[in-house]
Amino acid sequence: MSAGTGLVREIRSKNAGPFWVTIDVFCRDADAFEVVRMRLETAEVARVLQADPQQLKRFDIADLQVIKFSLPRPHVQGARLDRDMHGASFAVLVREVLEAAGGSG
Amino acid sequence: MAAMDIDRGLHADTRPGTAPAALGQGAGPQVRVLIPSGALGISIDPAALEAGLAMAPDIIAIDGGSTDSGPYYLGTGTCKYARASIKREWAMLMRARARLGVPLLIGTAGTCGVDAMVDWMLEITAEIAAEIAADDPAGVGAALRVATLKSSQSPATLAEKFGHGAISALEGAPDLAAADFAGCSHAVALAGAEQIQAALKTGADIIIAGRATDTAVIAALPLARGCHPGGAWHGAKIGECGALATDNPGPGAILIEFDAAGFTVQPTGAGVQATPHTVSAHMLYENADPFVLHEPGGHLDVTGACYTALDPRRVRVEGSVWVASDAYTVKLEGARQAGFQTVSLVMVRDLHYVAHIEDWVGALEAAFHRREASNIAVDFELDFRLIGQDATLGALETQGLRAGGGSGGIHEVGVMAIITASTQDAARDIARLLNPYLLHFPLTENEPMPTFAFAFSPPEMDRGALYEFQLYHVLRLADPMAAFALETHELGASA
Numbered sequence: 160m161s162a163g164t165g166l167v168r169e170i171r172s173k174n175a176g177p178f179w180v181t182i183d184v185f186c187r188d189a190d191a192f193e194v195v196r197m198r199l200e201t202a203e204v205a206r207v208l209q210a211d212p213q214q215l216k217r218f219d220i221a222d223l224q225v226i227k228f229s230l231p232r233p234h235v236q237g238a239r240l241d242r243d244m245h246g247a248s249f250a251v252l253v254r255e256v257l258e259a260a261g262g263s264g
Numbered sequence: 265m266a267a268m269d270i271d272r273g274l275h276a277d278t279r280p281g282t283a284p285a286a287l288g289q290g291a292g293p294q295v296r297v298l299i300p301s302g303a304l305g306i307s308i309d310p311a312a313l314e315a316g317l318a319m320a321p322d323i324i325a326i327d328g329g330s331t332d333s334g335p336y337y338l339g340t341g342t343c344k345y346a347r348a349s350i351k352r353e354w355a356m357l358m359r360a361r362a363r364l365g366v367p368l369l370i371g372t373a374g375t376c377g378v379d380a381m382v383d384w385m386l387e388i389t390a391e392i393a394a395e396i397a398a399d400d401p402a403g404v405g406a407a408l409r410v411a412t413l414k415s416s417q418s419p420a421t422l423a424e425k426f427g428h429g430a431i432s433a434l435e436g437a438p439d440l441a442a443a444d445f446a447g448c449s450h451a452v453a454l455a456g457a458e459q460i461q462a463a464l465k466t467g468a469d470i471i472i473a474g475r476a477t478d479t480a481v482i483a484a485l486p487l488a489r490g491c492h493p494g495g496a497w498h499g500a501k502i503g504e505c506g507a508l509a510t511d512n513p514g515p516g517a518i519l520i521e522f523d524a525a526g527f528t529v530q531p532t533g534a535g536v537q538a539t540p541h542t543v544s545a546h547m548l549y550e551n552a553d554p555f556v557l558h559e560p561g562g563h564l565d566v567t568g569a570c571y572t573a574l575d576p577r578r579v580r581v582e583g584s585v586w587v588a589s590d591a592y593t594v595k596l597e598g599a600r601q602a603g604f605q606t607v608s609l610v611m612v613r614d615l616h617y618v619a620h621i622e623d624w625v626g627a628l629e630a631a632f633h634r635r636e637a638s639n640i641a642v643d644f645e646l647d648f649r650l651i652g653q654d655a656t657l658g659a660l661e662t663q664g665l666r667a668g669g670g671s672g673g674i675h676e677v678g679v680m681a682i683i684t685a686s687t688q689d690a691a692r693d694i695a696r697l698l699n700p701y702l703l704h705f706p707l708t709e710n711e712p713m714p715t716f717a718f719a720f721s722p723p724e725m726d727r728g729a730l731y732e733f734q735l736y737h738v739l740r741l742a743d744p745m746a747a748f749a750l751e752t753h754e755l756g757a758s759a
Binding site for chain 2: 178179207208214223231233238242248249
């Protein structure tokens with residue numbers, strides 16, 4: 160989990176089963192959601208995560224003020240080359256994308 | 265033997281006088297499911313459990329595992345939690361069940377849900393039953409019917425079924441051949457509501473299920489009693505992690521009342537609140553698609569779900585849709601052994617070396633392979649993690665190394681070498697060959713021989729077998745019970 164201080168309350172990532180990881184960006188309010196959804200460019204998120212853009216799923220959920228990304232794990236959970244058993248550290252990369260785009264995260 | 269009503273678990277609620285003010289809406293079936301914790305073994309809050317019992321649940325359901333802790337547990341067929349904590353919490357629930365006379369159900373027993381873990385839970389259950397009987401020989405907990413539902417799959421049989429086209433890959437699954445199925449040390453199928461309902465139909469006081477979907481253990485009874493299918497699956501998803509769908513997951517019990525139109529969520533811990541936001545947000549958790557959840561026999565679609573706060577603690581949800589599939593499939597999980605590992609860790613505190621840590625590790629690794637190749641007769645893998653630099657994210661790391669003292673930069677790096685080989689002895693021997701390199705390898709030939717910091721003697725740590733998840737597939741079944749084994753056991757019955 161990556162705690163927020165500005166536009167977002169929390170950014171968390173977690174396994175969605177052993178083969179996928181999912182990242183949730185919880186925005187502070189409806190206005191923040193509109194700002195964050197514009198600043199978080201899918202192509203940039205894919206680049207930082209080194210993900211195939213065709214496999215990076217994005218959900219902008221206005222009711223929850225959440226932007227969600229899901230993607231296949233770069234390495235299957237627990238495999239020899241996997242470094243993060245629960246997939247919790249991907250969140251910090253999305254936070255950095257938002258910060259670089261001018262969001263206060 | 266406790267009073268036995270063979271179909272007790274599947275009847276509409278007719279017990280008088282014990283229910284609190286109705287949580288649900290309208291007439292028709294109502295089923296209250298108490299989920300006392302997110303998983304057995306984590307902890308159960310006694311006060312939250314007691315408050316949940318006062319709400320007169322029809323069943324107590326709890327999850328016993330998942331894949332989330334990694335492939336080791338399925339690979340070895342073992343439990344993540346200590347037997348003592350499992351027994352302590354299960355005893356709390358068995359005594360609670362006896363007081364209310366309602367079924368107690370656990371899914372995915374023993375973290376991974378293999379058959380041996382079902383047997384292990386049955387053994388623990390028998391121990392507790394004997395202790396309860398000793399306390400009160402005439403009590404309702406003194407004699408029990410226990411149903412076990414087993415989910416393990418023969419890897420060889422799965423390989424045959426894969427060859428016959430009965431197994432399909434899910435999106436993102438590895439490209440497997442039949443031999444990859446056969447190579448699993450353990451494989452399980454995830455039971456759905458149908459298999460759990462079959463266990464409930466035995467009239468068992470306690471049901472110990474092997475691998476099952478987290479949701480099926482909660483949804484099975486509401487579905488069997490005719491509650492709203494979309495609501496049953498959606499409510500089960502919301503309750504799967506106990507009170508995680510509230511503002512305070514700590515005292516982790518939650519009660520969900522299902523009915524003909526939807527469900528109502530109510531945490532039972534003191535001061536804990538469920539809000540439309542905390543409830544709806546839980547669909548995101550560990551779920552790649554926030555609106556769709558695939559289950560045996562179909563999928564849940566919550567796109568049209570409506571979340572309403574009934575008061576500061578309770579949330580009403582309606583509008584979820586269950587979409588039945590043409591074919592009945594169950595998801596498979598499998599893990600295989602992928603060698604054995606030995607780990608060595610050395611700490612580098614010299615700022616000169618820290619500043620050039622990647623160069624140092626690269627040169628060390630190249631020298632090791634070049635000089636020691638003739639001394640190593642087996643295939644092996646040597647991986648490094650540079651703790652303090654990029655051990656967590658590896659190639660995804662965005663922060664450049666900034667060596668330096670004080671707060672301005674990194675002043676030490678932990679270099680963890682991981683050797684993977686086909687046997688533990690081979691991995692350990694290779695780690696021993698690596699030992700002098702980690703201790704003394706110089707960055708260049710023109711500098712004094714350095715010595716770095718080992719924390720232990722010996723520095724090599726055997727990690728045991730490495731397991732990897734192998735399957736991300738579904739198995740098509742003509743009969744939902746075809747891949748599962750259901751048995752009943754009478755505990756404590758007088759001779």
